[in-house]
Amino acid sequence: MKRFERLFEPRAIAAVGVSEDAARPGSQTVHALLRNGYPGRIYPVNPKYPTYEGMTCYPSVSAIEGEVDVAVIGVPARGVIGVIEDCAKKRVPFVVVPSGGFRESGAEGAARQDRMLAIAREAGMRIVGPNCLGLVNVHKDVYAGFGSITRPPALGKGSVSLVTQSGGFGYSIALACQQAGIGFRNIIATGNEADIDTIEFLDALLEDEGTSIILAYIEGLPNGRALLDVGRRALALGKPLLVWKGGVTEEGARAAATHTANLTGSYDYYRALFRQAGIVEMRELYEAADYVKAFQARKLPAGRRVAVMGGSGGSAIVFADAAEQSGLDFSSFSEETKRRLWKVVPEIGAVHNPVDFTAGYITGANAGRFEAAVTAVLDDAAVDALCINFATTAIPGCLAGAQVLERVVKDTPKPVVVFLSTPAPDSLPVFDAARVPVVPSPVRAARAIAMLASYREARERESDRAAREDVRAASDSPLVARQSFSEADSKAELARMGIAVTRDVLVRSAAEVRFEELTPPLAVKIASADIAHKTEVGGVRLGIRTREELTEAIDGVLSSARTLAPHARIDGVLVSEMVVGGFELLAGAVNDAVFGPVVVVGAGGIYAETFADTACRLAPFGERTAREMIDELRCRAILDGARGRPALDVDAVAHALAALSRYAWANRETIAEIDINPLFALPAGAVAADALIVGKRVTGE
Amino acid sequence: MKRFERLFEPRAIAAVGVSEDAARPGSQTVHALLRNGYPGRIYPVNPKYPTYEGMTCYPSVSAIEGEVDVAVIGVPARGVIGVIEDCAKKRVPFVVVPSGGFRESGAEGAARQDRMLAIAREAGMRIVGPNCLGLVNVHKDVYAGFGSITRPPALGKGSVSLVTQSGGFGYSIALACQQAGIGFRNIIATGNEADIDTIEFLDALLEDEGTSIILAYIEGLPNGRALLDVGRRALALGKPLLVWKGGVTEEGARAAATHTANLTGSYDYYRALFRQAGIVEMRELYEAADYVKAFQARKLPAGRRVAVMGGSGGSAIVFADAAEQSGLDFSSFSEETKRRLWKVVPEIGAVHNPVDFTAGYITGANAGRFEAAVTAVLDDAAVDALCINFATTAIPGCLAGAQVLERVVKDTPKPVVVFLSTPAPDSLPVFDAARVPVVPSPVRAARAIAMLASYREARERESDRAAREDVRAASDSPLVARQSFSEADSKAELARMGIAVTRDVLVRSAAEVRFEELTPPLAVKIASADIAHKTEVGGVRLGIRTREELTEAIDGVLSSARTLAPHARIDGVLVSEMVVGGFELLAGAVNDAVFGPVVVVGAGGIYAETFADTACRLAPFGERTAREMIDELRCRAILDGARGRPALDVDAVAHALAALSRYAWANRETIAEIDINPLFALPAGAVAADALIVGKRVTGE
Secondary structure, rough: OOOHHHHHHOOOEEOOOOOOOOOOHHHHHHHHHHHOOOEEEEEEEEEEEEEEEOOOOOHHHHHHOOOOOOOOOOOOOHHHHHHHHHHOOOOOOOOOOOOOOOOEEEEEHHHHHHHHHHHHHHEEEEOEOOOOOOEEEOOOOOEEOHHHHHHHOOOOOOEEEEEOOOOOHHHHHHHHHOOOOOOOEEEEEOOOOOOOHHOOOOOHHHHHOOOEEEEEEEOOOOHHHHHHHHHHHHHHHHEEEEEEOOOOOOOOOOOOHHHHHHHHHHHHHHHHHHHHHHEOOOOOOOHHHHHHHHHHHHOOOOOOOOEEEEOOOOHHHHHHHHHHHHHEEEEOHHHHHHHHHHHHHOOOOOOOOEEEEEOOOOOOOOHHHHHHHHHHHHHHOOOEEEEEEEOOOHHHHHHHHHHHHHOOOOOOOEEEEEEEEOOHHHHHHOOOOOOOOEEEOHHHHHHHHHHHHHHHHHHHHHOOOHHHHHHHHHOOOOOOOEEOOOOOHHHHHHHHOEEEOOEEEEEOOOOHOHHHOOOEEEEEEEOOOOOOOOHHHHHEHHHHHHHHHHHHHHHHHHHHHHHHHHOOOEEEEEEEEEOOOEEEEEEEEEOOOEEEEEEEEEEEEEHHHHOOOOEEEOOOOOOOOHHHHHHHOOHHHOOOOOHHHHOOHHHHHHHHHHHHHHHHHHHOOEEEEEEEEEEEEOOOOOOOOOOOEEEOOOOOO | HHHHHHHOOOOOOEEEEEOOOOOOHHHHHHHHHOOOOOEEEEEEEEOOOEEEEEEOOOOOOHHHHOOOOOEEOOOOOOHHHHHHHHHHHOOOEEEEEEOOOOHHHOOOHHHHHHHHHHHHHHOEEEEEEOOOOOEEOOOEEEEEEEEHHHHOOOOOOEEEEEOOOHHHHHHHHHHHHHOOOOOEEEEEEOOOOOOOOOHHHHHHOOOOOOOEEEEEEEEEOOHHHHHHHHHHHHHHHOOOEEEOOOOOOOOOOOOOHHHHHHOOOOHHHHHHHHHHOOOOEEHHHHHHHHHHHHHHHHOOOOOEEEEEEEEEHHHHHHHHHHHHHHOEOOOOHHHHHHHHHHOOOOOOOOOOOOEEEOOOOOOOOOOHHHHHHHHHHHHHOOOEEEEEEOOOHHHHHHHHHHHHHHOOOOOOOOEEEEEEEOOOOHHHHHHHHOOOOEOOHHHHHHHHHHHHHHHHHHHHHEEEEEHHHHHHHHHHHHOOOOEEEOOHHHHHHHHHHHHHHEEEEEEOOOOOHHHHHHOOOOEEEOOOOOOHHHEEEEEEEEEEHHHHHHHHHHHHHHHHHHOOOOOOOOOEEEEEEEEOOEEEEEEEEEEEEEEEEEEEEEOOHHHHHHHHHEEEEEEOOOOHHHHHHHHHHHOOOHHHHEEEEEEEOHHHHHHHHHHHHHHHHOOOOOOEEEEEEEEOOOOOOOEEOOOEEEOOOOOOO
């Protein structure tokens, strides 16, 4: 934060372009600073006015006698360069450029942006924007911008900071949080990011002690790896980073060469990165508020086992539906817990999970029993988190119930979330004091708990030293220099990575085959570009186990094809090692322009495109991460041996994926794509039956 | 509604079990009636008191001199039967029984419920409950119940009615709507439904002229068909029916005999029913409010082409993400529209869809331009619905913008939805007057528009006469009397339905085969329970086209098997017609206890369970519905000929499904399950390669 101290805590702000028109950006800056009681110096700048709002108005920034930490350049794009030059002369360390009319508006604007950046670089000056709303430091009453972020309602003070690539939508996230009672620290709308970008601001907020939770709205990044790095550091620090990715739909087909690469898109890579870095993804505005409240309670569940209690059976059912869909499990209470509940829950209720303490239970008169019931459930070792459905509890009951929770829940390490429908504003501060997030639906309660459980898992994973050591092993991966690979070359490279491959041999006659070098069963197929349906000309024989069968099969398919397809040009016969009894996966690596090497695994075969059952991770990674990828596949159950089939060797698949990731990382300068299709998972081992490596196109080729 | 007139508009209500304890149900009823100014007669009943709240208190219902339309029996379960008998004596037409302790609590409670029902039936008395919150008629200030529905905050008056099987959670739905400014008519919490059930109340609300939209929370129904019927009538009347289904997860594996039946569960049937009846499913509390507001605007989009405009690029991106995920398309504006927009949108904005009119555009001063921009987009014939992102527009701008919409949007037939983040309560009544729903996120705007589009499609489908005629054709379907079917019988039944089947013949030698009765290509497989891996003993030959090949193949597999598996008992050789070049589906029918015959279609093969890519509909139905099922499958693209494969005969598959549905419906008394696995979709035609029909178990068997 040190490097941005003058930006976030400026002692003096110049507002260039103030005007009688209060709608002008410069005017908005000055009015917001005055309205919010900014304690530093304010310097209005406009050569037309001697004074502005009772203050001296300066003809230029360089005419200001005192030091200026931030200049907000509230003039149209055309006038910006002149002001920038003047700011450089004055040695202003930070400028905020609200105006549009730069890179986003075509060639002239792009040239203007480049010119502006060159002047700033020369002067050691940093730029926020252009084409941005600027920034706010809520605690220091700093409003260095214009538009929604400077307007009422002013945000409350708190420890949440926000970086957004969209001023308008980003501020909607802040307002949704504010309406849920959440306070803020810094808000930055970054605009075109000519100079300071989202990553640099996230970095600064990681260092900022006053920021405990970071929100971000991101549309695109030039370097996805930097977000992985920032996210991992945030995770290690325990500062939750919540990201909304805008623009998740892929625009048309991608120009990738291989099958695997076409199955995924940049949003898949973002989501993989989020998982690898423990970044919490937001998909709705209320999630921002729910998740921040859940984090602010500062309790993470030890596992995914959840309990729910309340007087509304329907609310418990709806919670259970959402809990299952969110990957939570239901706790099984101990006999001791049930005995304790039995004493305080009415006879017509239920003492198993969900606990039904019947309608009208949460009242002042019944506070002791409610307290005993909550305590009994929280004391159960099988409970990692608890949802209490207040639902439509009467207003006085809400307050009494909140007071009970304030007593008993404050010190438990287990997260407790309350679903409440009744408008009972008086009880909300009491729930806050109890560190209990209150949400208006059981579905949202389940999602918030599941989010906390996933975050906790990500923290554990990140603190696992082994995972990082796996990554270092990437430096041991074989390096290649070539840029073009035949299928044979590709399979040879796989073998060098440590991935088992099947062999194929093209022969013209049975005499050419060296049977002892092949592992049966073998397949024999006629090789002819003129024969589309090989089986129909008797051109395929499978399951060959002996030398004699092989000779007979090669002769057979050759003679059958010559008879039934007399005009076909025949190249020979392909003898292939057959893979028997396995399951067809596909795997690959894509060297993405933004994310670098990304490894993909998925269900193979004819359904591959249809179901797009894939998982991906940014390379390099170890076998633990590879197993997580496999666990994400919907076809996972097949690998475990669904429908009486044998279980398949998931370890071997994970080993192959990790090896592939190390290789893709080590060769990221030269290799564009790797396609292993199919990769057979077998009862023992995993074997690649076909592969294609595509080198990077050399510039100018 | 006639039959329930005295229940919903009672002239006199008796509250049995009033007490000094205000928490007693009877007391709550009286207090709610007094507090809300119920204009009819209130009769408190309790032998202990001469008066209650200044009114005469009666020792029993029969002691009341005047007529009683509704008695609320607020006594514990044990005392209910006595009161019921007294009410029967008094000829009370309706009783509400709040108490628990009936069927939900075990054998004694179930006996009590049966006894109560018998008395009521005898006397022609109808029962609401037991174990329920009762009912409220907001317009007539009727509060015949207790708990949350009788408590402040009282609901506002409106035309939305609610039927709920969970009092607590159902009322949460009402409160969520109330907080969004939605008014209510009738609320009924049905409890155990000993007598009047959800369906009968929905039926009554369909007849109620004051109800324009119906909400329901349903956990289970004894007769799913009745909901289909009520839903279809609601759709025909244009009264939207919105249902939340609680309990959507399946409890463990089902005890179904066939593969197809195991791929679906009761929630799938509910969702199929919702689609067939145009019932709108709710999955979150805010959806209730959003969807009701969207319906109250009384505008349905003619199609799925949507436009979005606003000053926040991020909001447009987030809307676009959600629109794509919700199945909406983006309108392409005409040149005329772009010309009109060009005149009123700032130079740095955008005049294509999404329209970017830049931040700060919606102001009082700019009202004329905003009006021109909205009008231009609404006038475009390619626009079916419009989302306007007010996002973080300043408070005065919100009001000015709402006033513009009040002028220009009120008379358009196209739905317009506004996303607004700014807390601007003064503008909300103006948006209401403009019939513009306001939602707090662009995601919710997209979902509301998509919901309206689906509802419109359902209305069109229901009004399609052909669909109903198809259903009538079910009476022409062949009937079967038998209850046990071999595979051969099953395939014969398929043929009787009009579904093409492949043939298999088991022979002991080549001499037995009648080649001329089979359609090549043929497959030959060794038939032996002792040989698990047929290919490994040379026991499989495929692609046989001639009589000579067949003879050679049968001899070959027999001799190969005898050589390589000398100890296996060999039953003979199975000669099967091969299906070539098609795609493997599965289809079937399940005769569900709640829903009756339901037809399922899905992707077949090894991925069937893994991806559970299935669609289902309640039988009987026509080919149009069958095509909709096929369109729902994720494997749909394969049928269209993905990756250079030929397009497959979707018409033939639809024909088979419709025939199956008619047969399953016609034979619903005798047939339990039908499994067609695989059903091959071919370039021309569809053919069942295997089938199994399971008869209903005769009781006592």
